Amino acid sequence: MNESGNIGASHGSHSLLDRTEIGRTAVVLLAGFTFTAIAFWPSRYFCVVPYEASVRPQLSTLYTAVHAFKALGGSYPTTEQGLSALATKPTLPPLPLTWKSLVKMDSLIDPWGTPYVYRLVDPEKGIIAIHSNGPDLKEGTEDDLSLEL
Missing domain, CATH: 1.20.5 (Single alpha-helices involved in coiled-coils or other helix-helix interfaces)
Incomplete structure (x- = not known):
């Protein structure tokens, strides 16, 4: 008490x-x-590693689709036509001899929400370049992701 x-x-x-x-x-x-x-916190900075792991198979699928586009249409998509030629019929020449949609439009966007970058380097040798700008969203920086084929 x-x-x-x-x-x-x-x-x-x-x-x-x-x-x-x-x-x-x-x-x-x-x-x-x-x-x-x-x-x-912006997710593009928080979970980078899982995103990077998903980019490699996406790039591989796009490489395969570009080569299938050439097999069907007779030529690779030009740099100007870009990867969208895989999802929607190109309107810029050269127009493909035969065309069909090979990918969905959303597969042309990387995990950070930016389009994959495509360049037709050497059409005679079938050399193409496809990459993601990575988490910093800027082209030509250390975090860009591409496949070495």
């Missing part, structure tokens, strides 16, 4: 309980702020 006749903690221990409660509240608030910061 304390001085005021109540059973329980004395006034001195209220101070200790208050500090413990303040500490718990601070931890909960800090955890909440941390969770919020992570949840709203």
Whole structure:
């Protein structure tokens, strides 16, 4: 029993309980702020590795589709026609002899939301270049992703 006749903690221990409660509240608030910061962090910077792993098979599929386009149509898509010639019939010459959709339009976009970059390097030798600009979205930087074929 304390001085005021109540059973329980004395006034001195209220101070200790208050500090413990303040500490718990601070931890909960800090955890909440941390969770919020992570949840709203731009995903293109947060989960790079899983995206990179998905780019390689997408690039391989696009390479295969470009070579199938040539087999069907008689020539590779020009740089100007781009990869969209695989999904929608080209309107710029040279027009393919035979055309059919080989990929869906959404497969022409990399995991960071930008179109894959295509160049017809040497049509005689069948040399094409396809790459993703990577997580920084800029062409010609270290994080660009391509296949070596």
